[in-house]
Each structure stands twice: as C-alpha cells, then as structure tokens.
Amino acid sequence: MVTYSVLDLVSVRTGQTSAEAVASSMALAALADELGFERYWFAEHHNMPAVASTSPAVLIAAAAARTQRIRVGSGGVMLPNHAPLIVAEQFATLEAMAPGRIDLGIGRAPGSDPVVTHLLRQSGATSDVDRFPQHVADIAAIMSAEGATMRFTTGGEYAVHATPHATSTPHIWLLGSSDYSAMLAAQFGLPYVFANHFSGQGLERALDLYRSQFQPSATLEAPRTFLTTNVVASPTLEEAEQRALPQMRIFTKLRLNQPLTPLETVEESQAALATVTAQEQELIAGVRRNWVVGTGESVRAELTSFAAQHGVDEIMVVPVAGAYANEDRASSFGREQTLRLIANA
Structure with a gap:
C-alpha cells in the first residue's frame, strides 16, 4: 500500500485574490485530513504571481487549526532566507500548538530571484548558505528539550532553547534535487525527500547516494525517503x-x-x-x-508503480x-x- 501526502504552493489563478487562494488551500488541507492523507506541506516561494505560499510557518499554523490528525509542515523552509534561531522558535511554537503533527522540511535554495533574495537578506537576519550543514544541526539542537549550548572563546557558556519546556519536537526532513542534499541527509541520519516535481533529473543517483551512505542517528535507524510528483x-x-x-x-x-x-x-x-x-x-x-495525469484508476496505478520502482512507500x-x-x-x-x-x- 502506498501512503499519500500533499505539497501545496497555494496557487493563485486569474481573477483570484490572495485571500481566496489561501482559503482554497485551507479547504484542501481539511479535505486531505478527512481523506486520510499522511501529511500536508507548504512550499516557500517569493514574488511569483501564481504562488501565495511565501510564509510556510504562517500557513502551517492556519492549517493545523483546521485539521485534526494530518501532519502539517514545510516543503520546505528555504534556510538561507532565515536565521536558524527564528526557524527553530517558529517550529517549536508550531509543535506546541499541534503536538506530534509538525514536520520541518528544510531546503538550501533561496526560492526566488536575485533581487528578492537581496531584499530578504537586507536585515542580516538570514543564514550563510555555505554554513548550511551547521545551521541544520543548530536548529535540531535548539528545538530539542536539552537545547543548545554556546561556548565563548573567552570562556563561559550560554544555553539557548527554542521554547521553555518542549515535550516533543518537529520531525526534520532535508529536501533537495541534487547529490548535495542526499549526502548531507545521509551524513546526519535524517529523512530525505527528493523534489521530483521540479524535473526528476538525477532521482536514481540521489536515492542511491542517500541509501548507500546513510549513517544511523538518534532519531532514525534506517534510511527513510519519499518522492514528490505533479498529479x-x-x-x-x-x-x-x-x-x-x-x-x-x-x-x-x-x-x-x-x-x-x-x-x-x-x-x-x-x-x-x-x-x-x-x-x-x-x-x-x-x-x-x-x-x-489521468483518471482516478490510472493515476493510482501509476503512483503505485512509481513508488515500487523507487522503493518508497510514500508519495507526496x-x-x-x-x-x-x-x-x-x-x-x-x-x-x-x-x-x-x-x-x-
């Protein structure tokens, strides 16, 4: 059996307002919950006339309030646009609002054009893409019940917690469509999602790298991955x-x-x-x-075949x-x- 999940870019069509587009996505999230889908993620894209999914954390909060059992999350937060501490605080808060239902999918791309990327980074409250691995580790530590500890070169320590008393933490997933993200997810022992809905190029190689290089971690003993596809x-x-x-x-x-x-x-x-x-x-x-693309019967058959071909039990x-x-x-x-x-x- 294939488990199904949903990735939403909150599409905006001709004549539609942002309010109407968001309302339609909230209704879709509630329907996915009712139909038994596993998770519902929101993407992060900026300054695109056909996409209203600019703020995943805000949309996740709204969707969590309108659903009962489905996991809700980001597909993904584009980490170079954000300070790691802010991401950790936002998702720890979401986890407190919907315990056991929050996924933090993290990506390395900016999710926009160079001009908007510059605007996002004017405040300085963003992360250096070259330090992406360290910042992923920092987010995981800050969201944990133990928190993270900063050690100063002059001596002394400083404890950092995303929320005062966490009893559960969001599940972290690494997202990507390249060898880099696959190998980093394997190194960290994190679950990995290949963004097949972009183009599908490099899918087999990325999965092979992830599975062959996977190192068990405290949160994941064996490789775990699923794929996205346009349907x-x-x-x-x-x-x-x-x-x-x-x-x-x-x-x-x-x-x-x-x-x-x-x-x-x-x-x-x-x-x-x-x-x-x-x-x-x-x-x-x-x-x-x-x-x-097809009828319900043909689509289900094709998705089942696609999952079997790549050895996954979930399709987003x-x-x-x-x-x-x-x-x-x-x-x-x-x-x-x-x-x-x-x-x-």
Missing part, C-alpha cells in the same frame, strides 16, 4: 489533460525566462496554444511526460489541477477532485 486526476482523461495545461504553461514560462502571470484558467491556456512556438510545444510535451502529490473560468474562486474544485480520486473516495 492531476479527473473522471476522464480529457478533463485531466485540460486541467493540467495551466500549470504546464507556467513551467514552460519558467524554463524560457518569460514574464510570469497568475495561473491561467483552462480556457486561457487552451486559447494560448494557438500561438505557442515549436520550442514551447516541445517543453510542454517534456513536462507532461514527467507528470501523472502536488495537485496541479487548474480551474475552468466559471469555477468558484474561493475553492479549488480540480485539486479537491484530484485528492478524492487518489483516495478513491
């Missing part, structure tokens, strides 16, 4: 292909460095196909090959189903439908 499920293949098109066009715009827009409606994306170049058509076809789906123009802007019917069909509910 659209609909009652018919025709509808699924139509709902996949808006997000596929966003991917091609990113690859071609074209101006980004809110997520198109299905109708807008279909109309735009009349003027796409051969290069764009080729990119769309390439994106489509790496996605799982990114429900990328777009919307038709007449659908309610404060909800996300296509994404909800995808989760229902995956869960066979």
